[in-house]
Amino acid sequence: MTVLITGANRGIGHELYTLYQSEGASVIGTARSKADFEHLEMTDPASHTALSNRLSGTPIDLLVCNAGVYLDTAETLDAGYPADMWAETFAVNVTGVFLAVQALLPNLRCAASPKIAIISSQMASHTNAPGGSYIYRASKAASLNLGRNLATDLRSEGIAVGIYHPGWVQTDMGGTAADIDVSESAKGLAAQFEALSMDTTGKFLTWDGREHPF
Numbered sequence: 001m002t003v004l005i006t007g008a009n010r011g012i013g014h015e016l017y018t019l020y021q022s023e024g025a026s027v028i029g030t031a032r033s034k035a036d037f038e039h040l041e042m043t044d045p046a047s048h049t050a051l052s053n054r055l056s057g058t059p060i061d062l063l064v065c066n067a068g069v070y071l072d073t074a075e076t077l078d079a080g081y082p083a084d085m086w087a088e089t090f091a092v093n094v095t096g097v098f099l100a101v102q103a104l105l106p107n108l109r110c111a112a113s114p115k116i117a118i119i120s121s122q123m124a125s126h127t128n129a130p131g132g133s134y135i136y137r138a139s140k141a142a143s144l145n146l147g148r149n150l151a152t153d154l155r156s157e158g159i160a161v162g163i164y165h166p167g168w169v170q171t172d173m174g175g176t177a178a179d180i181d182v183s184e185s186a187k188g189l190a191a192q193f194e195a196l197s198m199d200t201t202g203k204f205l206t207w208d209g210r211e212h213p214f
Contacts, residue, residue: 001025001026001061001062002025002026002027002028002058002059002060002061002062002111003016003020003025003026003027003028003060003061003062003063003064004027004028004029004030004055004060004062004063004064004104004107005017005020005027005028005029005030005064005066006030006040006042006064006065006066006067006096006100007030007031007042007066007067007068008027008029008030008031008037008066009029009031009032009034009036009037011169011182012066012119012166012169012182012185012186012189013029013064013066013067014029015182015183015185015186016064016066016186016189016190017029019186019187019190020190028055028060030051030067038051038054038055039051040067040100042067042091042092042096042099042100043088043091043092043095043096045099048099048100048102048103049103051103051104052103052104052106052107055104055107056106057110058107058110059107059108059110059111059112059114060104060107060108060110060111060114061111061112061113061114061115062114062115062116062117062193063100063101063104063107063108063114063115063116063117064117064119064193065097065100065101065116065117065118065119065143066119067092067096068092068093068119068139069088069089069092069093070089070133070136071085071088071089071135071136072085072089072133072134072135072136073133073136075133075134075135077132077134081134081135085135086135086138089135089136089139090135090138090139090142093136093139093140093142093143094139094142094143094146097118097143097146098146101116101150108159109157109159113158113160114158114159114160115159115160115161115162115193115196116147116150116154116159116160116161116162117161117162117163117164117189117192117193117196118143118144118146118147118150118161118162118163118164119164119166119189120140120143120144120147120163120164120165120204121136121140121165121166122165122168122206122212123136123137123140123141124137124140124141124143124144124165124204125141125144125204125212125213125214126141126214127213127214128213143163144163144204144214147161147162147163147202147204148163148202148204151201151202152202154201155198155201158198160196160197160198160200160201161201161202162192162193162196162200162201162202162203162205163202163203163204163205164189164192164204164205164206164207165204165205165206165207165212166185166189166207167179167180167184167185167188167206167207167208168180169181169182169185180207184207185207188207188208188209189207191209192205192207192209195209
């Protein structure tokens with residue numbers, strides 16, 4: 001099995017990368033500037049094209065769209081959330097996900113039972129709206145919508161698409177007060193990726209397999 005994970009140099013992405021390696025999978029990790037990984041600048045269409053060209057003819061069984069940013073943790077409603085922060089966040093968390101899927105479709109189509117896993121967040125849910133973090137919440141809601149629509153369009157090709165809340169995880173993004181550690185999140189997510197099929201395509205699930213409200 002060949003797995004490609006975007007943003008594999010830290011946090012959940014790196015834990016998934018290490019987990020799949022330990023299980024004997026062929027794992028391709030991407031990062032913006034780490035020499036040990038395939039270079040991919042999520043916001044640059046040319047970088048996605050270059051990655052696709054380098055991987056031409058390589059079947060990808062599982063594409064994990066994990067790379068993301070959370071830039072607005074300290075912003076205030078009265079004076080914060082500048083326009084350039086909106087643009088940067090959406091370029092990574094939404095457009096970057098779409099570009100990765102689009103660029104690697106030929107590789108997915110080469111695989112026997114291809115899957116796409118999009119790491120979103122419970123903060124994408126419109127039923128879970130405690131306020132704040134407007135940019136991150138909106139971007140993750142958009143990535144959830146993107147995944148749902150990709151599931152519809154790719155169903156006829158047999159490409160399953162899942163969207164996942166990884167839990168509140170103890171990473172640089174989640175902080176030390178988070179509920180679970182990165183190993184628990186990665187193991188749970190990997191189990192959900194394994195269970196992903198055409199019967200469950202388009203679902204929004206938690207790391208431990210529960211359906212999350214939209």
